[in-house]
Amino acid sequence: xxxxxxxxxxxxxxxxxxxxxxxxxxxxxxxxxxxxxxxxxxxxxxxxxxxxxxxxxxxxxxxxxxxxxxxxxxxxxxxxxxxxxxxxxxxxxxxxxxxxxxxxxxxxxxxxxxxxxxxxxxxxxxxxxxxxxxxxxxxxx
Amino acid sequence: xxxxxxxxxxxxxxxxxxxxxxxxxxxxxxxxxxxxxxxxxxxxxxxxxxxxxxxxxxxxxxxxxxxxxxxxxxxxxxxxxxxxxxxxxxxxxxxxxxxxxxxxxxxxxxxxxxxxxxxxxxxxxxxxxxxxxxxxxxxxx
Numbered sequence: 105x106x107x108x109x110x111x112x113x114x115x116x117x118x119x120x121x122x123x124x125x126x127x128x129x130x131x132x133x134x135x136x137x138x139x140x141x142x143x144x145x146x147x148x149x150x151x152x153x154x155x156x157x158x159x160x161x162x163x164x165x166x167x168x169x170x171x172x173x174x175x176x177x178x179x180x181x182x183x184x185x186x187x188x189x190x191x192x193x194x195x196x197x198x199x200x201x202x203x204x205x206x207x208x209x210x211x212x213x214x215x216x217x218x219x220x221x222x223x224x225x226x227x228x229x230x231x232x233x234x235x236x237x238x239x240x241x242x243x244x245x
Numbered sequence: 246x247x248x249x250x251x252x253x254x255x256x257x258x259x260x261x262x263x264x265x266x267x268x269x270x271x272x273x274x275x276x277x278x279x280x281x282x283x284x285x286x287x288x289x290x291x292x293x294x295x296x297x298x299x300x301x302x303x304x305x306x307x308x309x310x311x312x313x314x315x316x317x318x319x320x321x322x323x324x325x326x327x328x329x330x331x332x333x334x335x336x337x338x339x340x341x342x343x344x345x346x347x348x349x350x351x352x353x354x355x356x357x358x359x360x361x362x363x364x365x366x367x368x369x370x371x372x373x374x375x376x377x378x379x380x381x382x383x384x385x386x
Contacts, residue, residue: 152325154314158307165306166299173295183335184293187328191344191352194324203332211332213354 112195115144118220122232123241127163130171130241132232135220138209139179139202139231141171150196153188167239168198174238175202178231189215202231253336256285259361263373264382268304271312271382273373276361279350280320280343280372282312291337294329308380309339315379316343319372330356343372 111129119131119142133140145164150156156164172184181202188198201214209217223229235241252270260272260283274281286305291297297305313325322343329339342355350358364370376382 152313152317153306153327154310154317154325156310161306161310162303165294165302169295169297169302172293176293176295183330183332184295185328185330185332186294187326187330187354189324189326189328189354191324191326212357213328213330216353 110148111144112193112197114193115142115195115197120223121244122228122236123239123243125163125167125239125241127160128167130167130235130239132223132228134222136223136229137218137221138207138214139175139181139229140214141175141200141232141235143167143171143198143200145196147196151190151194152196155196164198168200170238171200171235174235175200175231178234185213187213187215251289252285253334253338255334256283256336256338261364262385263369263377264380264384266304266308266380266382268301269308271308271376271380273364273369275363277364277370278359278362279348279355280316280322280370281355282316282341282373282376284308284312284339284341286337288337292331292335293337296337305339309341311379312341312376315376316341316372319375326354328354328356 119133122130122132127145129144129146131142168186176184179202181204183203185201185203260274263271263273268286270285270287272283309327317325320343322345324344326342326344
Protein backbone atom coordinates (compact mmCIF):
# COMPACT_ATOMS: atom_id res chain seq x y z
CA UNK A 105 0.00 0.00 0.00
CA UNK A 106 1.05 3.56 -0.38
CA UNK A 107 2.46 5.05 2.77
CA UNK A 108 -0.59 7.28 3.28
CA UNK A 109 -2.90 4.29 3.57
CA UNK A 110 -2.76 1.39 5.96
CA UNK A 111 -3.98 -2.06 5.08
CA UNK A 112 -5.88 -4.02 7.72
CA UNK A 113 -3.49 -6.61 9.24
CA UNK A 114 -5.73 -9.54 8.33
CA UNK A 115 -6.02 -8.41 4.70
CA UNK A 116 -2.25 -7.99 4.73
CA UNK A 117 -1.66 -11.54 5.99
CA UNK A 118 -4.37 -13.23 3.87
CA UNK A 119 -3.38 -11.68 0.52
CA UNK A 120 -0.45 -10.84 -1.77
CA UNK A 121 -0.15 -7.46 -3.50
CA UNK A 122 -0.53 -7.57 -7.29
CA UNK A 123 -0.17 -3.81 -7.70
CA UNK A 124 -2.15 -0.62 -7.41
CA UNK A 125 -4.63 1.32 -9.47
CA UNK A 126 -5.38 4.96 -8.79
CA UNK A 127 -8.11 3.80 -6.40
CA UNK A 128 -7.26 0.32 -5.15
CA UNK A 129 -4.67 -2.01 -3.82
CA UNK A 130 -5.26 -5.14 -5.91
CA UNK A 131 -4.58 -8.34 -4.00
CA UNK A 132 -4.44 -12.07 -4.64
CA UNK A 133 -5.95 -14.22 -1.87
CA UNK A 134 -3.33 -16.61 -0.46
CA UNK A 135 -6.08 -19.23 -0.17
CA UNK A 136 -5.67 -21.11 -3.44
CA UNK A 137 -8.96 -23.03 -3.41
CA UNK A 138 -10.47 -20.48 -5.76
CA UNK A 139 -9.11 -17.92 -8.24
CA UNK A 140 -9.74 -14.99 -5.93
CA UNK A 141 -8.89 -11.30 -6.26
CA UNK A 142 -9.55 -8.64 -3.60
CA UNK A 143 -9.83 -4.92 -4.36
CA UNK A 144 -9.11 -2.59 -1.44
CA UNK A 145 -9.90 1.09 -2.03
CA UNK A 146 -7.04 3.20 -0.67
CA UNK A 147 -9.29 5.43 1.36
CA UNK A 148 -8.93 5.84 5.10
CA UNK A 149 -11.68 4.77 7.50
CA UNK A 150 -14.14 3.54 4.85
CA UNK A 151 -16.19 0.46 5.72
CA UNK A 152 -19.23 0.73 3.46
CA UNK A 153 -19.56 1.22 -0.30
CA UNK A 154 -21.87 4.17 0.25
CA UNK A 155 -19.13 6.04 2.10
CA UNK A 156 -17.12 6.36 -1.11
CA UNK A 157 -17.70 9.51 -3.20
CA UNK A 158 -19.37 9.03 -6.60
CA UNK A 159 -16.13 9.29 -8.55
CA UNK A 160 -14.58 6.49 -6.49
CA UNK A 161 -17.68 4.31 -6.86
CA UNK A 162 -17.53 4.71 -10.61
CA UNK A 163 -13.83 3.75 -10.70
CA UNK A 164 -14.46 0.84 -8.37
CA UNK A 165 -17.27 -0.73 -10.41
CA UNK A 166 -15.16 -0.34 -13.55
CA UNK A 167 -12.26 -2.16 -11.89
CA UNK A 168 -14.58 -4.84 -10.48
CA UNK A 169 -15.97 -5.46 -13.98
CA UNK A 170 -12.47 -5.65 -15.48
CA UNK A 171 -11.32 -8.15 -12.86
CA UNK A 172 -14.52 -10.17 -13.28
CA UNK A 173 -14.14 -10.31 -17.05
CA UNK A 174 -10.48 -11.25 -16.76
CA UNK A 175 -11.14 -14.03 -14.26
CA UNK A 176 -13.88 -15.46 -16.44
CA UNK A 177 -11.78 -15.39 -19.60
CA UNK A 178 -8.61 -16.61 -17.95
CA UNK A 179 -10.07 -19.45 -15.89
CA UNK A 180 -13.07 -20.39 -18.04
CA UNK A 181 -15.13 -20.46 -14.83
CA UNK A 182 -18.87 -21.00 -14.76
CA UNK A 183 -19.70 -17.95 -12.63
CA UNK A 184 -18.00 -14.99 -11.01
CA UNK A 185 -18.99 -14.00 -7.48
CA UNK A 186 -18.56 -10.38 -6.40
CA UNK A 187 -19.04 -9.28 -2.80
CA UNK A 188 -18.32 -6.58 -0.25
CA UNK A 189 -19.07 -8.23 3.09
CA UNK A 190 -16.64 -7.04 5.75
CA UNK A 191 -18.32 -8.50 8.82
CA UNK A 192 -14.95 -9.59 10.21
CA UNK A 193 -12.49 -7.31 8.43
CA UNK A 194 -14.14 -3.92 8.55
CA UNK A 195 -11.90 -2.08 6.05
CA UNK A 196 -13.85 -1.88 2.78
CA UNK A 197 -12.73 -4.61 0.37
CA UNK A 198 -14.39 -6.29 -2.59
CA UNK A 199 -14.00 -9.97 -3.41
CA UNK A 200 -14.03 -11.13 -7.04
CA UNK A 201 -13.99 -14.93 -7.19
CA UNK A 202 -14.13 -17.46 -10.03
CA UNK A 203 -16.54 -20.30 -9.25
CA UNK A 204 -17.12 -23.74 -10.73
CA UNK A 205 -19.41 -26.65 -9.97
CA UNK A 206 -16.53 -28.78 -8.73
CA UNK A 207 -15.08 -26.19 -6.36
CA UNK A 208 -14.79 -26.47 -2.57
CA UNK A 209 -17.99 -24.56 -1.73
CA UNK A 210 -20.27 -24.74 -4.77
CA UNK A 211 -23.05 -23.62 -4.93
CA UNK A 212 -22.70 -21.86 -1.58
CA UNK A 213 -20.63 -18.75 -0.93
CA UNK A 214 -16.91 -19.25 -0.22
CA UNK A 215 -16.55 -17.08 2.87
CA UNK A 216 -15.99 -18.94 6.12
CA UNK A 217 -15.94 -22.35 4.40
CA UNK A 218 -13.41 -25.01 5.43
CA UNK A 219 -9.69 -24.44 5.86
CA UNK A 220 -7.58 -22.22 3.60
CA UNK A 221 -5.08 -24.00 1.35
CA UNK A 222 -2.28 -21.54 0.94
CA UNK A 223 -0.70 -20.90 -2.43
CA UNK A 224 3.04 -21.30 -2.72
CA UNK A 225 4.67 -17.90 -3.00
CA UNK A 226 6.99 -18.96 -5.81
CA UNK A 227 4.88 -18.27 -8.86
CA UNK A 228 1.89 -16.12 -9.68
CA UNK A 229 -1.08 -17.98 -11.20
CA UNK A 230 -1.85 -17.08 -14.79
CA UNK A 231 -5.16 -15.39 -13.93
CA UNK A 232 -3.34 -13.07 -11.51
CA UNK A 233 -0.84 -12.02 -14.19
CA UNK A 234 -3.74 -11.36 -16.53
CA UNK A 235 -5.45 -9.20 -13.92
CA UNK A 236 -2.23 -7.21 -13.59
CA UNK A 237 -2.22 -6.66 -17.35
CA UNK A 238 -5.96 -5.85 -17.56
CA UNK A 239 -5.69 -3.20 -14.85
CA UNK A 240 -2.27 -1.91 -16.06
CA UNK A 241 -1.13 -2.26 -12.48
CA UNK A 242 1.70 -0.31 -11.05
CA UNK A 243 3.97 -2.83 -9.28
CA UNK A 244 3.60 -3.25 -5.51
CA UNK A 245 5.66 -0.58 -3.71
CA UNK B 246 -41.20 -6.09 -14.34
CA UNK B 247 -41.72 -4.34 -17.62
CA UNK B 248 -43.18 -6.56 -20.26
CA UNK B 249 -39.94 -6.59 -22.26
CA UNK B 250 -38.03 -8.22 -19.43
CA UNK B 251 -38.67 -11.49 -17.69
CA UNK B 252 -37.78 -12.11 -14.09
CA UNK B 253 -36.30 -15.49 -13.17
CA UNK B 254 -39.09 -17.59 -11.55
CA UNK B 255 -37.12 -18.12 -8.34
CA UNK B 256 -36.44 -14.37 -7.96
CA UNK B 257 -40.14 -13.84 -8.63
CA UNK B 258 -41.19 -16.27 -5.90
CA UNK B 259 -38.55 -15.25 -3.33
CA UNK B 260 -39.11 -11.47 -3.54
CA UNK B 261 -41.74 -8.74 -3.64
CA UNK B 262 -41.55 -5.84 -6.09
CA UNK B 263 -40.90 -2.44 -4.52
CA UNK B 264 -40.79 -0.61 -7.83
CA UNK B 265 -38.49 0.10 -10.73
CA UNK B 266 -35.68 2.47 -11.53
CA UNK B 267 -34.57 3.12 -15.10
CA UNK B 268 -32.18 0.19 -14.73
CA UNK B 269 -33.50 -2.17 -12.08
CA UNK B 270 -36.45 -3.99 -10.65
CA UNK B 271 -36.04 -3.31 -6.92
CA UNK B 272 -37.22 -6.20 -4.77
CA UNK B 273 -37.73 -7.00 -1.10
CA UNK B 274 -36.68 -10.52 -0.07
CA UNK B 275 -39.63 -12.44 1.37
CA UNK B 276 -37.23 -13.99 3.88
CA UNK B 277 -37.59 -11.65 6.85
CA UNK B 278 -34.56 -12.78 8.83
CA UNK B 279 -32.61 -9.81 7.50
CA UNK B 280 -33.49 -6.42 6.03
CA UNK B 281 -32.71 -7.51 2.48
CA UNK B 282 -33.12 -5.74 -0.86
CA UNK B 283 -32.35 -7.23 -4.27
CA UNK B 284 -31.62 -5.16 -7.37
CA UNK B 285 -32.28 -6.89 -10.70
CA UNK B 286 -31.04 -5.05 -13.81
CA UNK B 287 -33.75 -5.18 -16.49
CA UNK B 288 -31.41 -6.46 -19.14
CA UNK B 289 -32.00 -9.70 -20.99
CA UNK B 290 -29.57 -12.60 -20.73
CA UNK B 291 -27.08 -10.92 -18.38
CA UNK B 292 -25.46 -13.11 -15.73
CA UNK B 293 -22.24 -11.27 -14.89
CA UNK B 294 -21.59 -7.67 -13.87
CA UNK B 295 -19.00 -7.31 -16.62
CA UNK B 296 -21.66 -8.01 -19.26
CA UNK B 297 -23.37 -4.70 -18.46
CA UNK B 298 -22.29 -1.66 -20.48
CA UNK B 299 -20.41 1.09 -18.62
CA UNK B 300 -23.47 3.35 -18.34
CA UNK B 301 -25.47 0.57 -16.69
CA UNK B 302 -22.61 -0.26 -14.30
CA UNK B 303 -22.44 3.36 -13.24
CA UNK B 304 -26.19 3.49 -12.60
CA UNK B 305 -26.08 0.18 -10.77
CA UNK B 306 -23.31 1.14 -8.32
CA UNK B 307 -25.13 4.42 -7.64
CA UNK B 308 -28.33 2.52 -6.83
CA UNK B 309 -26.43 -0.04 -4.74
CA UNK B 310 -24.88 2.78 -2.70
CA UNK B 311 -28.24 4.48 -2.21
CA UNK B 312 -29.86 1.26 -1.00
CA UNK B 313 -26.88 0.52 1.24
CA UNK B 314 -26.99 3.98 2.80
CA UNK B 315 -30.75 3.78 3.28
CA UNK B 316 -30.60 0.34 4.93
CA UNK B 317 -27.88 1.50 7.28
CA UNK B 318 -29.72 4.67 8.27
CA UNK B 319 -33.11 3.05 8.52
CA UNK B 320 -32.13 -0.07 10.46
CA UNK B 321 -29.10 1.21 12.36
CA UNK B 322 -27.33 -2.00 11.35
CA UNK B 323 -23.68 -2.68 12.10
CA UNK B 324 -22.67 -3.59 8.53
CA UNK B 325 -24.16 -3.77 5.06
CA UNK B 326 -23.32 -6.76 2.85
CA UNK B 327 -23.43 -6.32 -0.92
CA UNK B 328 -23.08 -9.27 -3.28
CA UNK B 329 -23.68 -10.52 -6.80
CA UNK B 330 -23.37 -14.29 -6.51
CA UNK B 331 -25.85 -16.03 -8.82
CA UNK B 332 -24.57 -19.58 -8.54
CA UNK B 333 -28.14 -20.90 -8.32
CA UNK B 334 -30.19 -18.12 -9.93
CA UNK B 335 -28.18 -17.13 -12.96
CA UNK B 336 -30.02 -13.90 -13.84
CA UNK B 337 -27.82 -11.03 -12.62
CA UNK B 338 -29.05 -9.71 -9.28
CA UNK B 339 -27.39 -7.81 -6.46
CA UNK B 340 -28.12 -8.41 -2.79
CA UNK B 341 -27.95 -5.53 -0.31
CA UNK B 342 -28.40 -6.81 3.23
CA UNK B 343 -28.33 -5.16 6.66
CA UNK B 344 -26.32 -7.22 9.14
CA UNK B 345 -26.02 -7.23 12.93
CA UNK B 346 -24.13 -9.27 15.49
CA UNK B 347 -27.31 -10.90 16.75
CA UNK B 348 -28.63 -11.94 13.32
CA UNK B 349 -29.23 -15.50 12.12
CA UNK B 350 -25.91 -15.91 10.28
CA UNK B 351 -23.44 -13.44 11.79
CA UNK B 352 -20.55 -13.18 11.02
CA UNK B 353 -20.96 -15.54 8.08
CA UNK B 354 -22.71 -14.74 4.82
CA UNK B 355 -26.49 -15.18 4.72
CA UNK B 356 -26.86 -17.15 1.50
CA UNK B 357 -27.85 -20.77 1.92
CA UNK B 358 -28.16 -20.48 5.71
CA UNK B 359 -31.04 -22.14 7.57
CA UNK B 360 -34.68 -21.91 6.61
CA UNK B 361 -36.36 -18.76 5.29
CA UNK B 362 -38.85 -17.08 7.61
CA UNK B 363 -41.33 -15.46 5.29
CA UNK B 364 -42.57 -11.94 5.90
CA UNK B 365 -46.29 -11.41 6.09
CA UNK B 366 -47.53 -9.69 2.96
CA UNK B 367 -49.71 -7.28 4.85
CA UNK B 368 -47.32 -4.42 5.52
CA UNK B 369 -44.08 -3.18 4.10
CA UNK B 370 -41.24 -2.84 6.63
CA UNK B 371 -40.10 0.73 7.25
CA UNK B 372 -36.69 0.21 5.59
CA UNK B 373 -38.42 -0.93 2.39
CA UNK B 374 -40.58 2.20 2.29
CA UNK B 375 -37.45 4.28 2.80
CA UNK B 376 -35.70 2.49 -0.07
CA UNK B 377 -38.71 3.30 -2.26
CA UNK B 378 -38.36 6.97 -1.33
CA UNK B 379 -34.57 7.05 -1.70
CA UNK B 380 -34.73 5.60 -5.21
CA UNK B 381 -37.88 7.57 -6.19
CA UNK B 382 -39.32 4.28 -7.33
CA UNK B 383 -42.01 4.01 -9.89
CA UNK B 384 -44.68 1.69 -8.44
CA UNK B 385 -44.63 -1.98 -9.49
CA UNK B 386 -46.44 -2.37 -12.83
